[in-house]
Structure formats: structure tokens, C-alpha cells
Amino acid sequence: xxxxxxxxxxxxxxTGATEIxxxxxxxxxxxxxxxxxxxxxxxxxxxxxxVAYGFIRNATPDWPRPFHSITNVALMTFILxxxxxxxxxxxxxxxxxxxxxxxxxxxxxAVLGILFAILHIREWMGMFAEGANLFHNPxxxxxxxxxxxxxxxxxxxxxxxxxxxxIAVAIRYQGGRYNADDLEITGLYWxxxxxxxxxxxxxxxxLNLAH
Amino acid sequence: xxxxxxxxxxxxxxLIVYVCLLALAGIQFFIAYQNITASQMFVRMLTVAIVxxxxxxxxxxxxxxxxxxxxxxxxxxxxxxxxMQYGWTDAFRLTDGVPWxx
Numbered sequence: 001x002x003x004x005x006x007x008x009x010x011x012x013x014x015t016g017a018t019e020i021x022x023x024x025x026x027x028x029x030x031x032x033x034x035x036x037x038x039x040x041x042x043x044x045x046x047x048x049x050x051v052a053y054g055f056i057r058n059a060t061p062d063w064p065r066p067f068h069s070i071t072n073v074a075l076m077t078f079i080l081x082x083x084x085x086x087x088x089x090x091x092x093x094x095x096x097x098x099x100x101x102x103x104x105x106x107x108x109x110a111v112l113g114i115l116f117a118i119l120h121i122r123e124w125m126g127m128f129a130e131g132a133n134l135f136h137n138p139x140x141x142x143x144x145x146x147x148x149x150x151x152x153x154x155x156x157x158x159x160x161x162x163x164x165x166x167i168a169v170a171i172r173y174q175g176g177r178y179n180a181d182d183l184e185i186t187g188l189y190w191x192x193x194x195x196x197x198x199x200x201x202x203x204x205x206x207l208n209l210a211h
Numbered sequence: 212x213x214x215x216x217x218x219x220x221x222x223x224x225x226l227i228v229y230v231c232l233l234a235l236a237g238i239q240f241f242i243a244y245q246n247i248t249a250s251q252m253f254v255r256m257l258t259v260a261i262v263x264x265x266x267x268x269x270x271x272x273x274x275x276x277x278x279x280x281x282x283x284x285x286x287x288x289x290x291x292x293x294x295m296q297y298g299w300t301d302a303f304r305l306t307d308g309v310p311w312x313x
Contacts, residue, residue, distance in 0.1 A: 043288050195272075
């Protein structure tokens with residue numbers, strides 16, 4: 001193989017062996033592709049939970065509608081959607097080379113995530129105080145508590161995991177160990193968490209609103 | 212690296228998408244207070260949620276910029292989620308088709 005062919009099809013490694021160079025799948029770097037595969041798998045997990053919840057809700061004639069106010073869930077939705085915007089601004093700052101701006105906006109995103117989690121836990125505490133938990137529901141079928149806390153708990157776990165990841169990546173980005181691509185990949189995960197919430201709100205909260 | 216102009220237009224586009232997402236979320240809350248059946252409410256809310264998810268995927272997660280990846284994600288996710296729908300008939304059978312149903 002000539003040198004010209006090698007520049008197209010392969011390269012000579014330090015050991016002298018020719019390594020086949022392949023273009024990244026869909027022109028996406030391997031790290032980003034791994035995150036997309038995780039997102040696809042995780043969306044299947046959430047879809048499974050939401051379909052199971054829908055099945056239980058549909059098959060239970062006396063399903064309770066315990067939510068009287070949408071204020072808290074509306075505020076949580078606003079915070080999570082806004083955190084997606086701050087994440088985008090953070091990634092754009094990193095791509096422009098504005099390290100301080102990228103760090104600041106990513107940390108703002110993490111703070112919004114913490115705020116979301118606090119509101120979520122406060123809501124849970126209110127429900128615990130009324131006697132609802134994973135195994136008991138004062139308004140009727142215990143399946144309500146099991147499905148509500150499972151779905152929202154899985155989402156909350158993702159939010160908390162995302163907050164930890166955002167803080168860790170932002171600190172390492174500022175320290176020079178990570179680059180703008182790493183921040184963008186973490187942003188992908190954060191937008192996914194936001195995307196899942198768009199389905200959790202109508203199915204778990206709004207369809208169970210007391211009229 | 213993108214030029215400042217590209218970044219400005221990108222930020223404007225992101226802001227527009229963000230406002231659209233807020234508006235769509237508002238529509239979901241509006242639907243929740245409509246005097247309609249639960250199944251009508253479910254269909255309308257799910258439709259709005261799918262539009263929201265599409266906007267987030269295309270513009271926040273930049274799938275609009277990568278045709279190959281867009282089809283890859285769409286095909287796998289939609290096929291898996293559609294595959295999960297096989298059990299719905301049983302959920303209706305439990306409430307309507309068995310001897311002890313109301």
C-alpha cells in the first residue's frame with residue numbers, strides 16, 4: 001500500500017502495524033455516540049415505567065386524583081426548562097472559548113437542578129404527611145403510591161445524578177482536564193432529563209388533577 | 212470554531228425554542244382544566260408532549276444538524292416504545308372484559 005493510500009485507508013502505528021481508520025459513526029465522536037446510546041436505552045427504561053403506570057391506571061377503576069394545585073409542578077417545569085436553556089448557554093460559551101462563562105452557566109444549571117430536587121422532595125414530604133407512600137395510599141388503591149413514587153423517584157434520581165455530573169464536569173472543565181465537547185455531552189444528558197419530565201408531568205400529575 | 216454571528220443566531224434560535232417549550236407546557240396545563248374525558252385529555256396532552264420532545268431533540272440536542280443520527284435515534288426509540296404498547300388491550304380487558312368488571 002502506498003503512502004497516499006495509507007493517508008486515506010489507514011495509518012502506520014508506532015509498532016509499524018497498519019491500523020484501519022474508520023470514520024466515526026454518523027460523524028459523531030465516540031464519547032457523544034456513547035451518550036446517545038445511553039439516552040436511547042434510558043428512554044426505553046422510562047417508557048417502560050410510564051407504560052406500566054398507564055396500564056395500572058387504566059386497569060384500576062377507582063384511580064385517585066389527589067392533586068389539587070398545579071403551582072408546584074408548574075414551577076418545577078419552569079425551572080427544569082430554564083435549566084436546559086442555561087445549559088445551552090454554558091455549552092455555547094465553552095465553544096466560544098469563554099471558560100469563566102461556561103463554568104458559571106453550568107453551575108447555574110446545577111443550582112436550578114438542586115432547586116428542582118428541593119421542590120420535588122418538599123412535595124413528597126407533603127404526600128408522606130398525608131399518609132401516601134410506596135405501599136399505602138389514603139385516597140384508594142395502593143398502586144397509586146407505588147407507581148407515582150416509582151416514576152417520579154426514577155426521574156428525581158436522574159436529576160440528582162445529573163447535578164453531580166454537571167458539577168464534576170464543570171470543575172474539571174475549569175481545571176483544564178475536560179473540554180467543550182465533554183460539557184456538551186453532559187448537556188445532552190441534562191436535556192434528556194428535561195425531555196422525560198415533559199411526559200411525566202401530563203401523565204403522572206395533570207391526568208391526576210382533582211376537578 | 213463557530214463565528215460570533217453563528218453563536219448569536221444560535222442563541223436566538225435557542226431562546227425561541229425555549230419560549231415555544233414554555234408555551235407548549237402551558238397548553239398542557241390548560242388542557243388539564245378542560246371539561247373533557249380522561250382519554251381525550253390523555254391524547255391531547257401526549258400529542259403536545261411529543262411536539263415538545265421533538266423540539267428539544269431537534270434543537271436543544273442538535274439532532275436537526277445530523278440526519279444520520281436523527282434517523283438512528285428515531286427508529287430505535289420509536290420501535291422500542293411501540294413494542295411496549297402490546298399490553299394495552301389487556302389493560303382494557305381487565306376493566307371491561309372479565310366477569311368481575313364493572
